[in-house]
Structures are given as structure tokens and as C-alpha cells.
Amino acid sequence: MRLLRPLVATFALAMAPMAAQAQEESAAVNTSRMLWEQLTGYITAAAEEMPESKYSYAPTKEVRSFGQLIGHVAGAQYLICAAAMGEPAGAEDDIEKSRTAKADLVTALKASTEYCARAYQQTDKAAQQTTKLFGQQQTRLYALTLNATHNAEHYGNLVTYLRINGMVPPSSRRQ
Numbered sequence: 559m560r561l562l563r564p565l566v567a568t569f570a571l572a573m574a575p576m577a578a579q580a581q582e583e584s585a586a587v588n589t590s591r592m593l594w595e596q597l598t599g600y601i602t603a604a605a606e607e608m609p610e611s612k613y614s615y616a617p618t619k620e621v622r623s624f625g626q627l628i629g630h631v632a633g634a635q636y637l638i639c640a641a642a643m644g645e646p647a648g649a650e651d652d653i654e655k656s657r658t659a660k661a662d663l664v665t666a667l668k669a670s671t672e673y674c675a676r677a678y679q680q681t682d683k684a685a686q687q688t689t690k691l692f693g694q695q696q697t698r699l700y701a702l703t704l705n706a707t708h709n710a711e712h713y714g715n716l717v718t719y720l721r722i723n724g725m726v727p728p729s730s731r732r733q
Contacts, residue, residue: 584681586699591678594706597713598671601631603728604716605667610660612723622654624719628663629654631712635670635705641691642677642701677702 605628613625622630633653640647653666677698685699696704717727 586682587678587680587685587702590699590702590706594674594678594702594709597706597709598635598674600728601628601709601713601716602664602667602671604713604720605660605664607725607728608660608720608723612719613658613660613663615719615723617719617722622715624716625658625660625663626654627712627715627719628667629657631709632663632666632670634708635667635674638691638701638705638708639670639674639677641689641696642674642685642698642705643680644687644689644698674705677705 608624613628614623616623616626630651630653633648633650636653637647637650653663653670657663657666680698682699685697685702687698688695689698689701690696691701691704713729717729720727
């Protein structure tokens with residue numbers, strides 16, 4: 559056991575620079591991932607907490623309902639994260655148009671989030687590869703950042719819907 563401790567300590571010291579280098583290599587992706595995780599967590603909490611009876615709520619007939627927004631975010635995550643991984647994607651509005659029940663929409667949102675989590679695990683070097691997104695050549699990092707900002711855009715919609723319905727949004731609660 560006495561011989562093992564110095565060996566473990568030496569191994570840990572030797573590995574520290576490699577761990578630091580790996581973090582540096584993924585700094586941009588990690589920054590995008592942290593923003594995406596926070597926003598997606600808020601969206602998921604809102605989706606779980608909104609009563610099913612309010613999933614059809616829309617402030618005006620010209621905008622998506624709460625449930626349609628959840629379906630839209632889920633579909634967009636699949637589309638954008640597929641581009642970020644260089645994989646083929648389905649239609650963005652498949653989920654929004656095919657599901658209306660709260661349980662189905664929450665399940666779809668969580669599944670799209672699990673799918674996207676894979677995209678956010680790539681290195682910055684991999685994220686510099688190009689991909690086609692909305693007919694344009696972009697980097698995979700662009701796609702990851704777009705996904706996070708798209709979620710932020712629609713979380714803003716959801717906050718309004720929650721407030722109109724007397725609910726406090728997840729991001730406004732004391733931690």
C-alpha cells in the first residue's frame with residue numbers, strides 16, 4: 559500500500575496537464591453547453607409544471623400555444639443538433655404537428671435534450687468542422703450556439719405564458 563500511494567500521486571500529477579489541455583480544447587463548446595443546459599433546464603421545468611389544461615393556451619390566435627412551443631423546441635433541437643453532429647435530421651415541425659398531450663410533449667423534449675447532449679460533448683476542434691444548416695455552410699459550433707440561443711428565444715415566450723397564467727418562471731425563483 560505504501561508503494562501504491564506515491565505511484566497514484568505521480569500518475570495524478572502527470573495527468574493534470576492533459577486534463578487542463580482537454581478543458582482548453584473544449585472551452586468554446588463548454589461555454590455554449592453551459593448556456594444550453596441552463597436554458598433547457600428552465601424549459602423542461604416549465605413544461606413539467608404547466609398544467610395540461612394550459613398546454614393549449616396562446617395569448618393570441620396568431621402565435622403558438624404553450625404546447626406547440628414545447629413541441630417546436632423539441633423538434634428544433636433535433637434538427638440543429640443533428641447538424642452540429644453532421645447527422646441527417648428530420649423535419650423541424652414533426653413533433654409540434656403530431657403531439658398535443660403534455661406527457662408526449664415533455665417526453666419528446668427530454669428525448670431531444672438527451673440527443674443534443676451528445677452534440678455538446680465534442681471538442682472545439684471537432685466543432686470547427688463545417689455543416690449545412692438552413693441551407694448555409696456553418697461550423698458545428700455555430701449550430702450549437704444557435705441551438706442555445708434558439709432555446710433562449712422561446713424560453714422568453716414561455717416566461718410570458720407562465721406569468722399570464724399566474725405562475726413564476728423557473729429562472730425567477732430564488733435558488
